[in-house]
Amino acid sequence: MEKLQELLEWAVQNGTYIDKRISFQEIEGRGISAVINSDIDSGENLIKVPKDIFLTPDIAESYFKSNWKAEHDRNEQLQLLLARLKFEKEDTIVDGVNISQKMAKYVDFLPSDGRSTGLPYFWTEEEKDLLRGTDAEVYLKTFMNAIVDEWYSAVSGLEGVALTDDIERFYTDYKRGDYNKGMAIFLEQKIDDWTSFPAYLWAHCILASRAFPCALIDPSTTTKLHKAFLIPVLDLLNHKEQTTVSWKYQDSKFVSFNTTEDPQNLKKGHELFNSYGDKPNDQLLLGYGFIIPDNELDTTTLTLKVDKDTVDGARQFGVKLPSDASELGINFVLKTNDALPEELVDFFAYLVRLKSEDGIYTTRMKLEGLANLRSILDTKVNVFRNFKFITSNRTSPDVVKLVRVYRTSHKVMFQSALDEALKLEKHLLKKYKPLSFKKVLKLDKTFFNSLLLTFGVMNYDDLVRKKLLDQAVLLWIVRNANKEHYSDEDPSMFPAFIYDTFIDVKKNVPVTAEDVVEFREIYKSLFPALSERIPEVYGVGDWSPRNFIVAGTVSDRLTFKRPANSEVYFLKREQSY
Numbered sequence: 001m002e003k004l005q006e007l008l009e010w011a012v013q014n015g016t017y018i019d020k021r022i023s024f025q026e027i028e029g030r031g032i033s034a035v036i037n038s039d040i041d042s043g044e045n046l047i048k049v050p051k052d053i054f055l056t057p058d059i060a061e062s063y064f065k066s067n068w069k070a071e072h073d074r075n076e077q078l079q080l081l082l083a084r085l086k087f088e089k090e091d092t093i094v095d096g097v098n099i100s101q102k103m104a105k106y107v108d109f110l111p112s113d114g115r116s117t118g119l120p121y122f123w124t125e126e127e128k129d130l131l132r133g134t135d136a137e138v139y140l141k142t143f144m145n146a147i148v149d150e151w152y153s154a155v156s157g158l159e160g161v162a163l164t165d166d167i168e169r170f171y172t173d174y175k176r177g178d179y180n181k182g183m184a185i186f187l188e189q190k191i192d193d194w195t196s197f198p199a200y201l202w203a204h205c206i207l208a209s210r211a212f213p214c215a216l217i218d219p220s221t222t223t224k225l226h227k228a229f230l231i232p233v234l235d236l237l238n239h240k241e242q243t244t245v246s247w248k249y250q251d252s253k254f255v256s257f258n259t260t261e262d263p264q265n266l267k268k269g270h271e272l273f274n275s276y277g278d279k280p281n282d283q284l285l286l287g288y289g290f291i292i293p294d295n296e297l298d299t300t301t302l303t304l305k306v307d308k309d310t311v312d313g314a315r316q317f318g319v320k321l322p323s324d325a326s327e328l329g330i331n332f333v334l335k336t337n338d339a340l341p342e343e344l345v346d347f348f349a350y351l352v353r354l355k356s357e358d359g360i361y362t363t364r365m366k367l368e369g370l371a372n373l374r375s376i377l378d379t380k381v382n383v384f385r386n387f388k389f390i391t392s393n394r395t396s397p398d399v400v401k402l403v404r405v406y407r408t409s410h411k412v413m414f415q416s417a418l419d420e421a422l423k424l425e426k427h428l429l430k431k432y433k434p435l436s437f438k439k440v441l442k443l444d445k446t447f448f449n450s451l452l453l454t455f456g457v458m459n460y461d462d463l464v465r466k467k468l469l470d471q472a473v474l475l476w477i478v479r480n481a482n483k484e485h486y487s488d489e490d491p492s493m494f495p496a497f498i499y500d501t502f503i504d505v506k507k508n509v510p511v512t513a514e515d516v517v518e519f520r521e522i523y524k525s526l527f528p529a530l531s532e533r534i535p536e537v538y539g540v541g542d543w544s545p546r547n548f549i550v551a552g553t554v555s556d557r558l559t560f561k562r563p564a565n566s567e568v569y570f571l572k573r574e575q576s577y
């Protein structure tokens with residue numbers, strides 16, 4: 001708190017304006033926070049910070065000048081300058097100004113070490129393990145690798161700064177994978193070299209969690225939103241989702257903070273919030289070290305790996321894949337308010353399409369695809385549900401609590417996707433009202449009796465239990481093809497689309513040697529017994545093995561088996577909307 005007071009006094013002495021109705025205090029779980037002392041009815045100009053105390057990339061550029069040899073299109077220079085200000089005892093002079101002295105109160109106030117930034121880069125290995133299998137785990141590794149490379153490129157390109165052996169060794173060992181485990185121990189050491197990786201990572205975390213976009217003060221950076229600068233005091237405000245604020249660069253002299261938050265939320269005792277932008281929990285966790293329970297803007301990723309032909313084929317078919325989709329992975333983003341994106345359903349439909357379904361999404365494809373998607377989502381939910389939290393004296397209760405909420409929010413998103421997939425399946429079945437095999441058995445009493453007599457099947461569930469469902473479907477498809485031979489039966493029992501598909505397949509699809517092998521056993525288990533026992537059904541028309549093979553293809557093309565209850569439906573080949 002003493003450092004906070006010193007920071008505020010310094011800022012005010014240097015021209016900062018802080019509305020008297022705001023004070024700063026520590027709030028459990030959020031650190032320093034801005035609290036309202038008396039009701040605010042208009043949120044204009046509550047804080048104004050003069051440009052003279054900003055820490056900008058320009059200052060960093062002036063400091064490094066021609067000594068800087070590396071490429072830099074991110075925040076490398078400012079991060080390195082900040083690391084120097086924090087961890088180097090010698091003064092840093094920029095264009096004759098002693099920046100170390102000038103910014104001392106600000107730099108002293110900033111978290112004293114990496115761990116205190118709260119960002120997961122500085123978590124213990126045991127804490128990072130708690131993120132296993134989540135998007136945050138992937139981001140953490142990917143970003144850490146990128147920051148290491150960015151740092152090494154920056155420091156090794158610094159003219160006049162000789163890198164220590166330790167630095168060189170760290171980089172080589174890191175690249176070899178020696179730090180895959182053990183990074184935490186390395187990062188726990190006291191930082192005493194401003195060019196070291198821990199110093200740079202600390203500075204990266206400070207910019208990630210406190211900086212503002214340069215575009216605010218420098219129009220030339222409007223397309224480079226990652227370019228950042230620091231505004232003392234304004235960076236003391238915490239974040240609230242969907243709060244409406246604005247920062248204005250007035251007369252190119254100072255940045256003001258303004259809020260149009262509902263005055264009900266600006267009453268005495270409330271906290272004055274900033275907005276860090278609309279962010280899902282992964283971004284909040286990686287950038288700020290906190291997350292929002294029940295975050296309406298949350299997202300999770302379902303990553304699928306398929307070969308290049310499938311990625312290209314899906315695109316050609318018209319599936320709207322994410323732009324970065326490739327054979328390395330397709331990342332489908334599931335959102336809290338859009339748990340089951342259409343393109344994900346389309347992609348799964350595409351994966352199960354048959355040659356005969358080229359060009360359109362049939363209802364069968366949609367239903368079959370959904371069934372497969374549901375099984376993947378179900379696995380995801382179970383992985384989250386069964387995750388065991390291993391805690392020890394190397395896992396802080398705060399981190400455990402945070403990861404619990406994070407993991408729960410992801411489990412909930414996968415569960416919502418699963419619920420949506422089930423709803424969509426029900427909706428499609430209701431909309432297209434396909435003929436169910438259960439209904440067929442009710443209508444076609446002769447056929448059902450034949451199953452009763454030969455297999456002792458009493459009802460549909462019996463068929464499923466005795467694993468005779470698939471055979472029964474094939475038998476009925478062949479019976480349907482033989483419909484002209486059943487003059488006593490009601491012809492409306494035999495739908496034309498199944499008959500027509502049968503004729504079409506028989507005419508156009510060649511029988512392969514594999515087909516013969518596949519159907520031989522099934523056929524032998526049924527014939528000639530069936531035709532001998534129930535000749536009125538199986539002794540008329542064509543019950544040859546060939547027709548069985550054709551029925552197999554017809555079944556592939558026209559049926560969908562609902563995983564929840566093994567109900568089989570016959571679906572016309574038609575576009576699903």
Ligand SMILES: C[S@@+](CC[C@H](N)C(=O)[O-])C[C@H]1O[C@@H](n2cnc3c(N)ncnc32)[C@H](O)[C@@H]1O
Binds near residue numbers: 209236240
């Ligand atoms: C820009 S600083 C805000 C000032 C900060 N509270 C401090 O003590 O200096 C951002 C940091 O504040 C904390 N923070 C901001 N908003 C928060 C929130 N809604 N919940 C929890 N922590 C929050 C996080 O530690 C974050 O990294």
